[in-house]
Amino acid sequence: MEAALDLMRRMPPRQAETALSALLSLLPHHADNLLSQIDQPLQALFDAESGKEFVLCEYNRDADSYRSPWSNKYHPPLEDGPLPSDDLRKLEIEANDIFSVYRDQYYEGGVSSVYMWKDDSDCIAACFVIKKDGSKSAHGRRGYLQEGAWDAIHVIEVRSEVDGTAHYCLTSTVMLSMTTESKSSGTFSLSGSIRRQMSLDLPLEDGHVCNMGKMIEEMEGKLRNSLDQVYFGKTREMICTLRPPQDGMLARPLPQR
């Protein structure tokens, strides 16, 4: 398992899907473990009944069907696919509506879905997913990207609702790739994935959706910032180490070490 995870950390993020399926065929006994620790790029499907797209992930899947958060129906249809209880479904609908607005404000496009379920110890768990195609042929407003994908998966577990507060455990993954292309500078492509966790105790009076949403917003901001500042920055530093730039060539200074 350790070697498998190390491989996933080294293979080109763009090839993550192929790498994961390679590992699954080599280590079929660890399939569950691999799938729970390695996130796959997201897919979306069109829900004809509600006229909206929804995101597919492990948390709305049963057998080969996926439940739409809009119509609450499985695609392709499934007779006895599990559905959330009425109360939970109400919360799920609310979360989907609000999260759509959130998604539109930060992403200016893309598809989002929220799924809720009760875990083994009867606690509420939720998965918030966003898929954005930022290429200029899709939802890239500014048209800079030849290719651009952002997949975010946020899984939240709610624990111990005592004294009016609940304990939220969030695990977030962002997978992204973006390519710019021009005749003078060729292709420039960055791709990657990072995963982080955070836990918070928050007052129940604000409601689950508000609490979860705030955590996700904070986390997405942190992830985006560290991708931008730390991860992209480190690859830039590496290039400047390979070929130290001459004076006056840097568009902005390298961070001090």
Added chain:
Amino acid sequence: MADRDEGEGPEISGEQKKEIAKWLLTNAPAGEIQYVAKDVRSVLMDDVAYEAAAAVAFPIYNKAHLLSLAMPDRSGDVIISKFGEIDSESFLDPRTAQVAIVDHVKQICTKVRPATDEELPCSYIEEFRAPLDAELCKYVDETYSKGTCAVYCTKGKDVEGPGAVFEFTVAISATRQSPQNFCNGSWRSIWIVEFKDDLQVVELKGKLQVGAHYFEEGNVQLDSTNECKDSTMVQSPDDSAISIANIIRHHETEYMASLEGSYFNLPDTTFKDLRRKLPVTRTLFPWHSTSQFSLTREISKELGIGK
């Protein structure tokens, strides 16, 4: 969450394992194939398949990455490339006129032998090749923190005098490994330099490739390539060497500047098309007043204007 069907699929064959291992090995980022090899061996649990895959994958990887290996007699570094390939284990080092015998999997040069006359270009060609090599060595030393280069004659190595066509291939390779900082990178350029002596022109075609990998608690990789073309006049060997080296320096400097430009545009333009730093409203999302959204939704539903 639904349980995944425990797909205890049929055991895959040794041949399939070998193909998977080969894919993983050849996709290793610059400077990381030994780490990948260790992982592959342990997930494969089949040494026969591993050895078979390694025997195929390492030579492909070493040549594609223009791996530079120290020759045992301290005469310098030899670049492993298809341009200097004599046979699967032997690679010409044109500068020292030696042939390096390498162990691909261990990534070492085990011994060297003098190149035979047939393996080397004739003296007329060498008159052009040697000064170009010298100019490029100077350039690479000045420019890259740890770079190597080689100039191969890839066409017309037996041309005896003026008026014919011959071609050099320049390979420049710089790598940096910093596993303790979870960071590796490589710069590779290949320049095809064609002397059309009959037309008195030298045509250059360059392919530049840069990669970097940062993987502390994550996995982010940069991959960039650029192709360019240029030409100059055929001059005396020494003058040709200077103008060719200048063209290469010019294009590589421009490419470096364009990489810097791409990084500069990243945070506020390019990355913004994936996700903004702040919402379009420029303030954090109003989670506390989201009841209004539901309210709006209810109202729109009642009025029948819901989407």
